[in-house]
Structures are given as structure tokens and as C-alpha cells.
Amino acid sequence: MNTYNPNCDGSVCKSSSGEVRVLPTGGGGNLILCRACYGHEMAYRRERNRRLAGDARFDIPAWESLAVYEVDDDQYKAMRAVKVTFKSGRTLETNINGTKEDVRRYYVGESFTFGTGEGEDEYADTAVSVEFID
Numbered sequence: 001m002n003t004y005n006p007n008c009d010g011s012v013c014k015s016s017s018g019e020v021r022v023l024p025t026g027g028g029g030n031l032i033l034c035r036a037c038y039g040h041e042m043a044y045r046r047e048r049n050r051r052l053a054g055d056a057r058f059d060i061p062a063w064e065s066l067a068v069y070e071v072d073d074d075q076y077k078a079m080r081a082v083k084v085t086f087k088s089g090r091t092l093e094t095n096i097n098g099t100k101e102d103v104r105r106y107y108v109g110e111s112f113t114f115g116t117g118e119g120e121d122e123y124a125d126t127a128v129s130v131e132f133i134d
């Protein structure tokens with residue numbers, strides 16, 4: 001089985017984890033590469049550069065010069081415990097499925113109706129923040 005870093009765009013990873021860095025590819029694009037795949041890409045570029053004219057040659061940036069890519073750990077999670085705070089000060093603790101971004105998008109700025117039970121007036125309240133409990 002091949003070793004594969006899920007955060008790396010390359011295909012010759014030597015480790016399934018570790019730092020990945022941003023390699024600009026021109027035209028606003030970039031590749032997110034681990035150290036091994038960066039080395040592979042630079043070897044490819046050096047090879048290509050032999051047959052390219054000076055100004056058409058690929059850059060060979062040093063690994064140290066590349067920005068470290070911050071891996072987003074916001075993954076989908078089932079039954080995520082959250083505490084939602086509303087404009088009125090009311091809070092609601094509940095469980096919801098999704099990424100943190102999904103959950104924030106679902107609640108923050110949205111209006112929810114409370115007080116559906118007997119003897120309780122219905123009223124709308126707007127969620128202002130979500131706190132992730134677990």
C-alpha cells in the first residue's frame with residue numbers, strides 16, 4: 001500500500017503526516033506538497049528546465065522559502081455538542097451533525113422560534129454565536 005499524506009497534492013509521499021507547504025504554480029494556482037513530493041516536483045522542474053529557454057524555465061524555490069500550509073482540521077462530525085447563544089441571552093445546548101463551518105452557518109444570524117409548548121408564547125430569537133463543547 002502506498003504511503004499517502006491526505007493533506008498533500010503529490011503522489012510520492014513518504015509519510016502519512018507531517019508538514020505540507022504551498023508551492024505556487026503560476027496563474028494564481030498552487031500545489032500543497034509534503035517534503036518528499038516537493039523534492040519530486042523540483043527534480044521534474046530541473047529536468048524540464050534543461051529543455052526550456054531562460055525566461056520559460058520553472059522556478060526552483062527553496063523548501064524553506066515556501067509558506068507552511070495550515071491544515072484545516074474542521075471535519076464532519078456526527079452529534080457535535082454545541083452551545084448556541086441568542087440575542088435575548090438565551091442559550092441552547094444541543095447536538096448537531098456537520099463541520100464547524102456548517103454548524104456556524106446553520107445558526108449564526110438565523111432566526112429560530114421558541115415557546116411551542118402550552119402556556120408559552122412563541123417568539124423568535126436570533127442566534128449570535130456558537131460554542132463547540134466537545
Ligand SMILES: [Zn+2]
Nearest residue numbers: 008013034037
Ligand atoms: Zn506528498
